Amino acid sequence: MRRRLGKSDLKVNPIGLGTNAVGGHNIYPNLDEEAGKNVVRTGLQNGMNFLDTAFIYGPERSEELVGKVMKEFGRRDEIVLATKGAHQFKGDKTVFNNRPEFLKKSVEDSLKRLQTDYIDLYYIHFPDEDTPKYEAVGALKDLKDEGKIRSIGVSNFSVEQLQEANQNGHVDVIQSEYNLFKREAEKEMLPYTAANQISFVPYFPFASGLLAGKYDEDTTFNDFRSKNSLFQGEAFKENLRKVDEIRTIAERHGVDVPHVVLAWYLTRDSIDAVIPGAKKEHQVKDNLKALEVTLSEEDIQHIDHIFS
């Protein structure tokens, strides 16, 4: 099964692969790079074709490792490779930069790390404060005309910023946080993307693992999750209870919680693909099972209600 991204000619397996745990040493402590490469290999060998990385994962290292595995896989034309840029290091500070010259240089640098001639989808990772959004997107349109990128994305833009970015209709994809616990995008963003043929790619589809259905009240975390309110005290217990309700639906379909969660996102207008992250090979294979789930209208409403 393949779905088209925005107005582009890119066709993706709707179950993609997020790679911030592939060499993303600045996000997760003690990452094993071989395990990361195996995650990407497993995805490609099992029919995933949509890979999501970024300059800042590592930094740089995720792109390098993804590039190595892509090269080894060989069939470049079968892969839809997405990466992102906007982070700029200034002394010990990190700022966002969307100036055309910065974005153009960032794309050149990403191409080298990824060992490829073109990037299928390039996102402006975060908006900066002063570059007009249509000007930043204009730089990506130039790169598209030159054949260095094949489609244009933005990430973490508000709906107003997206409207400005898309004033000439050039934006194909927006990537923003969305999951069953964080549904703000439904108010204005998803109606706008649906009306303008822009694909919405949700990040944190499993709310950093919580919606994968394997945690219980005794689970503890030693990374950024220890500070995330979803994982704390009574809220954590209540969230686990909601996940248990999904488990009941999953059991009826003969699958597990993550499959139902991913299948539910793919029923939303303009969500054409999801990019769950994975740290282990079996998680990648497992997530592909979501393609086998067909939720009934009743299931869709029920899940909507549990998390409303």
Ligand SMILES: NC(=O)c1ccc[n+]([C@@H]2O[C@H](COP(=O)([O-])OP(=O)(O)OC[C@H]3O[C@@H](n4cnc5c(N)ncnc54)[C@H](OP(=O)(O)O)[C@@H]3O)[C@@H](O)[C@H]2O)c1
């Ligand atoms: N644009 C942006 O600003 C932005 C921001 C964040 C992320 N992203 C992108 O979105 C992707 C997804 O986000 P994310 O990886 O941070 O969070 P996520 O997809 O919500 O959660 C991923 C985690 O869920 C667990 N998991 C995955 N599949 C599983 C399965 N089948 N069974 C059980 N557990 C499973 C793994 O965690 P454990 O093994 O640790 O439990 C995995 O690391 C990233 O990789 C990145 O590419 C983009």
